[in-house]
Amino acid sequence: MDRPRRAVRPPARLIDTLCSSPPTTRPKRKTTQDAPTDSAAQLHTLLTSPESAPTTMDLSDIINAESWNMLSADSQNTLALLPPTAFVGFTASIDTDHPSVVDNEAMAVDSVLPANDVVDTSVFTDSHFLAAARTLQDHIYSGWMSDSHVQKVAKYEKGLCNGTLTAPWKDELWERNNGGPRLFTMPTNNGAVSSERAGQAAQIKLVTLAQEGVLQVGDIIVLRRNFSALDTIVEKDAIIQSIHPKTHALTVLFEPGTSTHLPAPLVSPHPSLPTGLTQEAVITSPTQLETALLENDGRVERAKRPNGNAWKSMTLWRWRGTAPLEDVGDGRWERENHGSLFYLRGTYYHER
Numbered sequence: 001m002d003r004p005r006r007a008v009r010p011p012a013r014l015i016d017t018l019c020s021s022p023p024t025t026r027p028k029r030k031t032t033q034d035a036p037t038d039s040a041a042q043l044h045t046l047l048t049s050p051e052s053a054p055t056t057m058d059l060s061d062i063i064n065a066e067s068w069n070m071l072s073a074d075s076q077n078t079l080a081l082l083p084p085t086a087f088v089g090f091t092a093s094i095d096t097d098h099p100s101v102v103d104n105e106a107m108a109v110d111s112v113l114p115a116n117d118v119v120d121t122s123v124f125t126d127s128h129f130l131a132a133a134r135t136l137q138d139h140i141y142s143g144w145m146s147d148s149h150v151q152k153v154a155k156y157e158k159g160l161c162n163g164t165l166t167a168p169w170k171d172e173l174w175e176r177n178n179g180g181p182r183l184f185t186m187p188t189n190n191g192a193v194s195s196e197r198a199g200q201a202a203q204i205k206l207v208t209l210a211q212e213g214v215l216q217v218g219d220i221i222v223l224r225r226n227f228s229a230l231d232t233i234v235e236k237d238a239i240i241q242s243i244h245p246k247t248h249a250l251t252v253l254f255e256p257g258t259s260t261h262l263p264a265p266l267v268s269p270h271p272s273l274p275t276g277l278t279q280e281a282v283i284t285s286p287t288q289l290e291t292a293l294l295e296n297d298g299r300v301e302r303a304k305r306p307n308g309n310a311w312k313s314m315t316l317w318r319w320r321g322t323a324p325l326e327d328v329g330d331g332r333w334e335r336e337n338h339g340s341l342f343y344l345r346g347t348y349y350h351e352r
Contacts, residue, residue, distance in 0.1 A: 048145045055141040059133040065121035086123040201349035206285050207248040214348050220317040220332055223293045227300050235260050236293045239267055249284050258297055261331030268333055269323035286310035286341055311342035
């Protein structure tokens with residue numbers, strides 16, 4: 001005879017408790033879509049945010065003849081900031097100074113401007129207009145229309161006008177994009193003299209420049225070497241953190257791996273202590289610093305490095321006057337290039 005099974009049904013009192021308690025539901029989270037949207041703010045976001053919808057869609061689907069005709073006359077007049085070529089009735093003209101002009105009176109007929117303000121809707125399919133629309137997309141996607149970028153540009157232009165900032169020289173930009181300066185052969189009559197002076201200046205050591213104040217704490221030494229056989233350009237910054245009072249050896253800081261610039265707190269006028277993976281080295285010659293930076297970069301093996309002059313591969317960056325209060329994002333806190341270590345050594349030798 002089978003034993004009776006125990007009932008698994010909960011007691012009636014528990015059922016009443018469960019049925020009487022209200023269901024627990026998570027309160028609905030208020031999203032940004034539920035909030036009222038400001039049309040002006042929404043338009044500003046569409047035209048400035050790199051993540052806005054116009055950056056990923058075909059603008060010809062939005063700006064075309066059909067959408068133009070849907071606008072009221074007042075809206076069309078407000079938006080009609082188009083060149084004369086976009087209006088019906090425009091006739092192309094040639095300047096009177098052009099060699100092909102023979103009869104000035106006849107050419108005056110070709111200079112007639114459009115007699116009305118009716119937009120020729122074929123302008124929306126013109127290749128020039130479509131190219132301009134794609135350029136606008138690129139600028140929005142790249143962040144060039146954002147408020148922060150506009151503020152940086154305004155600050156940069158203001159600095160150029162009042163003299164607190166300087167734009168890079170054309171030669172510096174060319175060297176930056178083409179792998180450094182080229183070496184030219186000096187005339188034969190000056191070659192012996194130049195070699196003699198260079199040999200005498202080569203006796204000056206890096207610690208001597210530090211002792212005499214040519215190198216100072218806070219200066220950034222920038223290594224740039226172009227390994228053309230490997231199609232690789234190595235550029236790394238090292239900031240002078242301290243100079244030993246007796247030996248005048250330099251303690252420098254630099255970032256690990258292929259990173260070029262140091263963190264902003266380390267290159268500011270009042271730098272903080274290094275944290276994280278920031279590397280430190282004590283050097284007494286440019287060759288030591290070059291070896292440390294290339295080994296830390298790791299892209300070019302020691303056996304594949306051609307012989308080079310480390311004095312010529314490194315430039316010194318320093319503030320020309322008072323250090324700026326804010327960083328413009330150039331990685332060097334607006335320091336300026338004061339020349340290569342080779343140039344500074346030669347200048348010191350001839351002016352001492």
